[in-house]
Amino acid sequence: YYYLCDEPExxxxxxIYLKHQYDLIKALDPYHPVVIVTRAPENxxxxxxxxxxxxxxxxxxxAKGRRTLRSGPMTMIRQQIQMVLTAGKGRxxxxxxxxxxxxxxxxxxxxxxxxIEFRCMIYSAIANGCRGFYPYxxxxxxxxxxxxxxxxxxxxxxxxLDPFLLxxxxxxxxxxxxxENGVDVWIKKVDGKVL
Numbered sequence: 001y002y003y004l005c006d007e008p009e010x011x012x013x014x015x016i017y018l019k020h021q022y023d024l025i026k027a028l029d030p031y032h033p034v035v036i037v038t039r040a041p042e043n044x045x046x047x048x049x050x051x052x053x054x055x056x057x058x059x060x061x062x063a064k065g066r067r068t069l070r071s072g073p074m075t076m077i078r079q080q081i082q083m084v085l086t087a088g089k090g091r092x093x094x095x096x097x098x099x100x101x102x103x104x105x106x107x108x109x110x111x112x113x114x115x116i117e118f119r120c121m122i123y124s125a126i127a128n129g130c131r132g133f134y135p136y137x138x139x140x141x142x143x144x145x146x147x148x149x150x151x152x153x154x155x156x157x158x159x160x161l162d163p164f165l166l167x168x169x170x171x172x173x174x175x176x177x178x179x180e181n182g183v184d185v186w187i188k189k190v191d192g193k194v195l
Contacts, residue, residue: 002035004022005036006036015044015047022048035052035095037052039053041084042087045084049092050132051094054097055080057070058099060110077125077128078128078182082128085129094129096122098121098133100112101140101147113146115149135155163190164195
């Protein structure tokens with residue numbers, strides 16, 4: 001694939017410029033996808049075949065030991081994936097770049113995502129139509145036991161679930177009672193087995 005740009009919205013790279021680059025790449029090599037990692041996927045749907053938003057959760061722990069997600073609730077994963085699906089009109093594949101590091105270089109209260117938080121990012125994305133992952137890890141994720149062991153565990157688990165994740169079978173309809181923010185639910189039946 002071609003990695004066209006990382007966070008173009010943070011670098012004031014115009015979608016018009018990226019569209020010209022995208023068209024040039026596709027004219028020369030129509031067989032490899034073009035990827036953009038972005039915080040504003042709705043602006044770049046004409047510039048890539050794969051958009052990988054990174055709605056980082058930014059966990060922090062205050063002086064009293066209270067842990068919160070500075071960026072907001074985990075539902076933002078759902079919102080970003082659905083934004084790619086809606087804005088891309090089915091032409092652009094939604095991927096996710098989950099947070100597997102800490103912003104401690106800029107925020108003394110920053111902490112690493114826990115294994116549970118990391119797993120929630122991954123499975124929320126899948127339940128909402130994510131088709132791939134673009135892991136971005138700072139070297140320091142090894143400082144977190146949760147991430148040092150958890151990242152490999154989760155990615156190996158996803159590899160073992162390939163028959164379900166890659167199957168063209170549509171997820172089964174499901175109805176759940178849930179809080180106002182809802183819950184992410186995904187059920188798929190493949191070759192007589194249910195996930």
